Amino acid sequence: MNILDKIIAFKKTEVAEKSSLVPVKLLEKSIYFDSDIVSMKDYISDPEKTGIIAEFKRKSPSKGDINPSASVEATSIGYMQAGASALSILTDQEFFGGKNDDLISARKFNFCPILRKDFIIDEYQIIEAKSIGADCILLIAAALEPARLKELAKFAKSLGMEVLMEVHDEEELASSVNEFLDLVGINNRSLKTFDVSLQTSYDLVGKIPNEFVKISESGISRPDTLVSLKQTGFEGFLIGENFMKSSRPHQAAYNFMNEYRDLLMAADGLTQEK
Numbered sequence: 001m002n003i004l005d006k007i008i009a010f011k012k013t014e015v016a017e018k019s020s021l022v023p024v025k026l027l028e029k030s031i032y033f034d035s036d037i038v039s040m041k042d043y044i045s046d047p048e049k050t051g052i053i054a055e056f057k058r059k060s061p062s063k064g065d066i067n068p069s070a071s072v073e074a075t076s077i078g079y080m081q082a083g084a085s086a087l088s089i090l091t092d093q094e095f096f097g098g099k100n101d102d103l104i105s106a107r108k109f110n111f112c113p114i115l116r117k118d119f120i121i122d123e124y125q126i127i128e129a130k131s132i133g134a135d136c137i138l139l140i141a142a143a144l145e146p147a148r149l150k151e152l153a154k155f156a157k158s159l160g161m162e163v164l165m166e167v168h169d170e171e172e173l174a175s176s177v178n179e180f181l182d183l184v185g186i187n188n189r190s191l192k193t194f195d196v197s198l199q200t201s202y203d204l205v206g207k208i209p210n211e212f213v214k215i216s217e218s219g220i221s222r223p224d225t226l227v228s229l230k231q232t233g234f235e236g237f238l239i240g241e242n243f244m245k246s247s248r249p250h251q252a253a254y255n256f257m258n259e260y261r262d263l264l265m266a267a268d269g270l271t272q273e274k
């Protein structure tokens with residue numbers, strides 16, 4: 001059993017418990033339920049923005065504790081002030097130390113697209129995502145049969161939400177891509193070995209149909225990597241640990257984004273000189 005199998009097995013029990021404790025009818029009463037979303041697709045593909053989806057995660061299966069006591073308020077506000085285009089908030093408690101309240105707090109303090117980062121296997125979790133103020137959900141191709149993934153994506157769209165599908169290889173991409181997705185993410189981290197290889201992104205970017213916003217996810221730690229990922233066709237970059245491992249994640253994000261902007265300007269200057 002790999003880590004994803006373990007997480008999904010846990011989610012099945014979690015969803016059964018939660019849905020018996022908090023019925024859908026109650027979730028639908030949330031002030032966020034009928035609110036319009038802030039479009040992740042629009043913010044990421046805006047050329048004036050950095051495309052960075054800055055992630056708030058306290059721990060992870062691959063790294064253990066990263067920053068258990070970080071403040072979601074200070075970090076999310078700081079990320080957006082630093083120039084992030086969007087936020088990704090881990091809501092899984094068991095494996096990532098997150099909670100729904102983290103997303104609710106991020107929503108309260110920021111006007112920007114927010115991705116609910118969790119392991120979605122059921123419509124209940126999508127309704128819950130909308131009720132806590134998320135704009136976009138993640139569907140992981142390795143965790144869902146293609147037909148089920150499509151069903152969940154369609155359901156999210158029916159609630160007015162956007163969908164990011166994450167894949168790890170060409171097979172997942174070919175079998176799971178469907179018309180209800182908005183963004184497609186290439187995860188550079190193998191969920192079997194936890195090894196990270198940016199080559200996965202470079203190999204797969206050309207295979208993502210152009211109607212989807214292309215995101216590179218995981219293991220990004222250098223601003224110059226973003227420049228080359230952008231040059232190969234990525235518009236979005238999901239970055240978590242590199243910021244969160246700092247005692248001041250928002251400061252790390254600020255430094256990273258400043259350096260990225262300088263590199264982009266220098267790269268643009270070189271292109272114009274040619």
Ligand SMILES: O=C(O)c1ccccc1NCC(=O)[C@H](O)[C@H](O)COP(=O)(O)O
Nearest residue numbers: 060061062217218219220238239240241
């Ligand atoms: O991060 C993990 O250890 C992990 C393990 C199993 C499933 C998912 C996992 N991570 C979720 C993510 O996709 C990352 O948090 C996200 O892409 C950011 O990655 P990073 O910048 O490397 O923190």
